[in-house]
Amino acid sequence: MRVWDTIASQKKPVRVYEAPFIADVRLVAEAAQKRGGVALYIAKDDRHALMAQAAARFFAPLLDVIYLPAWDCLPYDRVSPSPAIAAMRCAALARLAGRTPKAGPMLMVTTASSLVQRVPPRSHMGGAAFVARVGEQVSRTASAPISTSMAIPARRPCGSRASIRSAAGSWTSSRPACRSL
Numbered sequence: 691m692r693v694w695d696t697i698a699s700q701k702k703p704v705r706v707y708e709a710p711f712i713a714d715v716r717l718v719a720e721a722a723q724k725r726g727g728v729a730l731y732i733a734k735d736d737r738h739a740l741m742a743q744a745a746a747r748f749f750a751p752l753l754d755v756i757y758l759p760a761w762d763c764l765p766y767d768r769v770s771p772s773p774a775i776a777a778m779r780c781a782a783l784a785r786l787a788g789r790t791p792k793a794g795p796m797l798m799v800t801t802a803s804s805l806v807q808r809v810p811p812r813s814h815m816g817g818a819a820f821v822a823r824v825g826e827q828v829s830r831t832a833s834a835p836i837s838t839s840m841a842i843p844a845r846r847p848c849g850s851r852a853s854i855r856s857a858a859g860s861w862t863s864s865r866p867a868c869r870s871l
Contacts, residue, residue: 693717698724715742719750719797728789728796735801736760743799754796758782760804780815787815 697704698721706714715731722729731746733739736759743757759778761771786798809815822828 695724697721712745715745716749719746719753722795722797723750723753726795728798731797731799732805733799733801739799739801746797746799754794756782756785756796756798758798758800758804760801761807783809783815787812
C-alpha cells in the first residue's frame with residue numbers, strides 16, 4: 691500500500707509536514723484524488739504555491755486544482771489590490787462556492803497569509819459568477835442575476851431615466867439625448 695492510499699483512507703483530517711517540498715505536494719494531490727472532496731495545501735509563499743499548483747496538476751491530472759492568491763497589499767493600505775489578483779481570488783472563490791456535492795476531487799492551493807484574509811460569504815460568490823470567454827456571446831438571461839446583484843444598470847433607451855439602488859446608496863441619472871459616435 692502506498693503512502694497516499696493510507697492518507698486517503700483516513701476519516702479525520704491529515705497533516706503532512708516535514709516532507710521534502712514536491713514530495714508533500716504529491717502526497718496531498720494523490721490522496722485528494724483517491725479520497726474525493728476538497729483538500730487544502732498551504733504553501734509558505736506565492737512562489738511555492740504556484741510551484742505546488744503545477745506539481746499537483748502533474749502528479750494528479752484528473753484533480754481540479756485551484757490557486758487562491760493572497761492580496762498584494764496590506765490592510766488599510768493606500769494602494770488597492772491589483773485587478774489581476776482580485777480576479778484570480780474571485781475566480782477561485784466562485785469555483786469553490788459553485789461546487790456541487792457530486793463534483794470530482796478538488797485541491798485548493800493557497801498561502802498562510804491568504805488563508806487568514808476575509809472572504810465574501812459563499813452565497814454571494816456562488817450566485818455572483820458566470821463564465822464569459824473571448825469571442826462568445828453572453829445571453830441576457832445568464833448575466834441578469836449578476837448585474838442585479840452587483841447593481842449594474844440594464845441598458846435603457848436614449849432619453850430615459852436610469853435608477854439604481856444598492857447597499858452603498860442610490861443614484862438616478864437621466865440622459866437627455868443620444869449622440870451618434
